[in-house]
Amino acid sequence: MAPREPQFGAILFRASQLVGDQGVEAFDVLGIALDARWLSIVLALNARGPMTSTQLAEHIGHSRQVIESRVKPGVARGIFTSRPDPDDARRTIYGIGDAAKSTVARAVAVMGEFEAVYQALWDEIGIDLEAGLLAMEAALARRSLIQRLSDQRAGALAAGTEESA
Incomplete structure (x- = not known):
């Protein structure tokens, strides 16, 4: 099988960039002055209350170092x-922060509206992409890409051995 052109990771990265860039654009148009890199942290703190960087990292799924690099400028x-x-x-x-609570409330409300936008997008493309990506993430946590490649190679080698016998 020939490699995909462009490669899957590049497509995933571009799609992620589009979501991020268009989210920033939406916040700009709506007058919500909130850095998009803070959004997951804002949503987590809004929903769950105060947390440590370790708790935020576990909840969001980023490293503690990434969380701290994002939260410290926000502080x-x-x-x-x-x-x-x-x-x-x-x-x-x-x-x-108290001064940010009204901005956070607006951002949370808009993100609630985005849930319907995403659902309409999933309906349009015929795939619940979020569910698919979560399933992919879980599958890769169970068996990594290198494990899958090794299994595939071992299977191909075994098939080749059986054919030559």
Whole structure:
């Protein structure tokens, strides 16, 4: 089988970029001054309340380092608050800043509207892409691409051995 042109990862990256860029555009048009890199953190803190970077990382699915690289500039701008964890001073608990609460409320409302937009998009293309990507993520967590490639190669080798016998 010939390699795909362009490769699957490139297509996935472009689609992800389009969603991100068009989300930023939508927030700009709607006058919501919120960095798109903060959106998952904002939604998590809004839904679950204050959390540590480790808790945010587990909830969102990014590394703690990525979360901290995104939340710290937001703290500086007042989008997020930070305070030491009273149970462990080595940890920091992040929340939504008072000055940002109205912006966050608008962003959360718009994201609720986007749920219907995404559902219409899934209907248009005939695939629930979110469900498909979640299933793909779970399948790759069970068996990595290299494991799948190794299995495929072993199967092809076994088939070749059977044919020559």
